[in-house]
Amino acid sequence: xxxxxxxxLTREKRVFTPIDPARVRMxxxxxxVYDYAHIGxxxxxxxxxxxxxxxxxxxxxEHVTYVRNITxxxxxxxxxxxxEYPSLPLNEAIREVTNKTDKQFHDDVAALGCLPPTVxxxxxxxIEEMKTLIERxxxxxxxYVAEEHVLFSVPSMKDYGKLSNRPLDEMIAxxxxxxxAYKRNxxxxxxxxxxxxxEPAWPSPSGIKTQGRPGWHIECSxxxxxxxxxxxxxxxxxxxLVFPHHENEIAQSRCAFHTSxxxxxxxxxxxxxxxxxKMSKSLGNFVTIQDVLATPMSSLVPIANDEGPTPIFAGWxxxxxxxxxxxxxxxxxxxxxxxxxxxxxxxxxxxxYRFYEVLRDAYYDTSLxxxxxxxxxxxxxxxxxxxxxxxxxxxxxxxQDVSALGAGLSLLGLLDDEFVRRDDLLLFNHALSLTxxxxxxxxxxxxxxxxxxxKESDRIRDELAAMGICLRDNSDGTTTPESAR
RNA sequence: GGCCACGUGGCGGAGUGGUUACGCACCGGUCUGCAAAACCGGGUACGCCGGUUCAAUUCCGGCCGUGGCCUCCA
Numbered sequence: 001x002x003x004x005x006x007x008x009l010t011r012e013k014r015v016f017t018p019i020d021p022a023r024v025r026m027x028x029x030x031x032x033v034y035d036y037a038h039i040g041x042x043x044x045x046x047x048x049x050x051x052x053x054x055x056x057x058x059x060x061x062e063h064v065t066y067v068r069n070i071t072x073x074x075x076x077x078x079x080x081x082x083x084e085y086p087s088l089p090l091n092e093a094i095r096e097v098t099n100k101t102d103k104q105f106h107d108d109v110a111a112l113g114c115l116p117p118t119v120x121x122x123x124x125x126x127i128e129e130m131k132t133l134i135e136r137x138x139x140x141x142x143x144y145v146a147e148e149h150v151l152f153s154v155p156s157m158k159d160y161g162k163l164s165n166r167p168l169d170e171m172i173a174x175x176x177x178x179x180x181a182y183k184r185n186x187x188x189x190x191x192x193x194x195x196x197x198x199e200p201a202w203p204s205p206s207g208i209k210t211q212g213r214p215g216w217h218i219e220c221s222x223x224x225x226x227x228x229x230x231x232x233x234x235x236x237x238x239x240x241l242v243f244p245h246h247e248n249e250i251a252q253s254r255c256a257f258h259t260s261x262x263x264x265x266x267x268x269x270x271x272x273x274x275x276x277x278k279m280s281k282s283l284g285n286f287v288t289i290q291d292v293l294a295t296p297m298s299s300l301v302p303i304a305n306d307e308g309p310t311p312i313f314a315g316w317x318x319x320x321x322x323x324x325x326x327x328x329x330x331x332x333x334x335x336x337x338x339x340x341x342x343x344x345x346x347x348x349x350x351x352x353y354r355f356y357e358v359l360r361d362a363y364y365d366t367s368l369x370x371x372x373x374x375x376x377x378x379x380x381x382x383x384x385x386x387x388x389x390x391x392x393x394x395x396x397x398x399x400q401d402v403s404a405l406g407a408g409l410s411l412l413g414l415l416d417d418e419f420v421r422r423d424d425l426l427l428f429n430h431a432l433s434l435t436x437x438x439x440x441x442x443x444x445x446x447x448x449x450x451x452x453x454x455k456e457s458d459r460i461r462d463e464l465a466a467m468g469i470c471l472r473d474n475s476d477g478t479t480t481p482e483s484a485r
Numbered sequence: 486g487g488c489c490a491c492g493u494g495g496c497g498g499a500g501u502g503g504u505u506a507c508g509c510a511c512c513g514g515u516c517u518g519c520a521a522a523a524c525c526g527g528g529u530a531c532g533c534c535g536g537u538u539c540a541a542u543u544c545c546g547g548c549c550g551u552g553g554c555c556u557c558c559a
Contacts, residue, residue: 029559037559044559076557164554166488216557238559239490245558270490271553278552331498331508337491337552344497347509379499387499391507454518461520472521482521 003058003381005234006335008242008266009163013383016265018233024055024064025232027224027263029241030120032071033101034080036288037108039325039340040238040272040279046326046413047269047334047384048236049114053413054380057372067227068117069220070105072098072124073200073213090198108289111315111322113413121223123214124200129222130214131205133256134191138206142255143191146182148208150192155185157251163266164243189248190215217248224262225253235263239270270337279340287340292325293318295345297427313418320427323414324349330386330412352414355397355405359420360428362402366417370407377411386412434481438469445471446479 003016018024028048031037048068055064077094085093134150137143142156154160161167194212195201201211224232230253237246246266253262274285297317328348332338373396379388389412396404409415419425434442445460461471464481472480 031559032557040559042559047559074557164488166555240554240558242489243554244556269559271559273552276551333499335490336498339497341497343509347497351508385499387497387507391499394508449518452518458519470521473517473519475517 001378001381003054004383005265005267006383007264008268009261014265016233018059019231019264021059022063024059024234025228026052026055026064026066026234026236027220027228027232028066028068028117028235029220029237029245030068030070031101031105032074032076033098033105034074034077035101036290037105038279039274039287039289039292042108042112042289042292042325043272043329043334043338044236044238044269045109045114046112046329048267049112049413050330050334050380050386051234051236051267051384052115052117053411054384057377057411058381065119065228066117067119067121067224069223070102070120070122071216071219072102072122073219074216078199091200094200104290108293108322111293111318112289113323113326113416115413119227121227123219123223126219126222126226127202127214129226130218131192131202133218133222133225133252134205136256137191137252140255140258142251143206144184145206145208146184148194148204148210148212149182149190150204150206150208151183151188152191152248152251152255153184154187154189154251157255160187160251161247163247163250166243166247189217189244191218191252217245218252220245220249221252221256221262224249225257230257231259231261232263234265234267236267236269239268242268267334269334270332272338272340274340276339276341289325292345293321295321313422316418316425316427319416320419321349323416323419324352327352327390327414330414331390333387334384355393355409355414356419356428358397358400359402359406359409362400364402364406364420366406366410366415366420370403370410372407372411373404376404376408380411434469438464438467438481442471442479442481449473 004013005016006013026048028044031041045068048066052064052066055066077097078090081088081090081093081097085096088096134143137152138145138150141153143150143152145151192204192206192208192212192214194204194208194210200213202213204210204212224235235246235249250262254260273279274287277283277285279285279287294317297320324345325348328340328345329338331344331348373392376389376392379385379392382388389408393405393408396402396408406415406420419427441460441464445457445464448454448456448460464471468483470482472482474480
């Protein structure tokens with residue numbers, strides 16, 4: 001059976017045919033490292049991780065190359081560096097900001113259950129490739145120098161605007177931004193610009209004397225070229241990147257290499273809102289991945305608090321919350337808008353918890369290789385329909401088909417060996433250690449039950465319930481105390 | 486203003502030109518002294534107005550609503 005993917009460029013779902021099945025190539029726009037990643041940043045990371053896993057499953061892990069860049073040169077980074085480290089020289093301050101943010105991002109993404117991409121190139125390590133591209137564009141007449149900038153000449157590319165469906169003439173009519181005077185055409189965009197004193201700077205291309213730095217779009221053209229070649233299979237990112245970022249990437253790469261396409265499939269994940277509103281710092285509803293990972297356990301699982309007497313491995317809470325967030329995210333198809341709410345997060349966590357209970361009750365062995373169920377695979381092959389895939393998981397859980405359940409969770413990146421296997425996790429430990437007094441109450445209630453004093457029996461049960469202890473009367477006459485939710 | 490998405494039962498969320506996906510919540514039942522848990526069952530939804538069709542939630546047109554892009558943004 002085929003893999004079918006929706007392509008933003010052709011606006012249709014097509015059968016995926018890799019250029020070279022022995023080397024399937026995907027590029028996804030990664031973060032600009034200047035601040036904590038938010039829950040909206042998490043979406044493409046998770047979505048394309050699932051695609052990465054699916055491609056590895058279909059073509060073999062060693063036949064898939066996934067490139068996700070790190071943007072570490074950018075005005076926002078400079079601004080943040082000045083703000084946070086006013087006493088340091090700018091370039092040192094920038095290094096502090098990018099290193100710190102980069103590490104945080106990787107910790108966040110790992111907690112979300114994402115595999116590391118094959119390559120994570122950094123923009124600042126590809127300045128030479130960017131300059132080579134710029135020289136090529138100069139040579140082919142697609143770029144020009146003006147006031148120490150190099151600009152891409154949009155009218156020089158006849159079919160510019162196909163991805164975002166913005167014909168050139170319309171865009172010019174609709175443009176209402178202040179246009180720099182040195183631009184020949186208001187749509188032209190910067191490939192290279194001069195650096196101000198103290199800013200990161202490199203020797204400029206195209207005979208420009210002053211040192212400068214790259215424009216935003218050129219880095220992705222350079223890095224995808226370096227690591228994937230002139231044309232490749234899949235290019236992904238958030239829907240907001242369609243214009244201008246991806247449109248401009250296409251323009252740069254195609255004109256530099258004289259190719260008809262940059263990537264064969266353009267995939268874009270839908271936007272995310274928080275509690276029904278646009279997420280923004282001014283509204284105060286900015287949810288970072290860190291916020292989600294730090295969610296107290298008591299709202300997700302039947303335990304009273306985060307700390308317990310049993311030994312727990314480091315970062316277990318973040319990892320569990322990360323899986324829950326991932327699961328919550330995959331409940332909606334990647335291309336659809338999503339409303340991120342605490343309710344959604346909690347409900348996803350509840351369901352994932354039940355899946356894990358099924359596996360744990362069956363002593364699921366994660367070391368064994370399992371066959372991924374056909375119906376789950378079919379759902380994913382249909383343009384990454386993760387909600388439909390999750391639906392198949394529910395049936396396997398209900399029928400106690402633990403092999404299929406485990407295999408499915410694994411393919412979706414939702415299976416964590418330690419959460420399945422370990423028996424010392426408070427997270428899955430329902431048994432309660434009662435105080436002597438509580439123990440006596442349980443005994444007193446049982447005595448009352450024996451003499452059929454239901455009134456007294458229920459009174460004691462209510463009293464214990466108020467302490468957060470729920471009693472379960474078993475059919476063999478014993479009583480099990482459990483933590484109440 | 487231009488371009489583009491989305492609008493499904495209380496909530497979440499797939500999907501389809503004609504056989505009431507699925508999950509949560511809710512209600513009923515079995516079990517239980519009563520509960521809890523578990524299991525079984527129940528509720529025929531697709532923004533509005535037209536059109537096409539034997540038949541539309543599904544196709545077409547218009548309208549309304551929400552959101553995105555056009556400036557940094559996943």
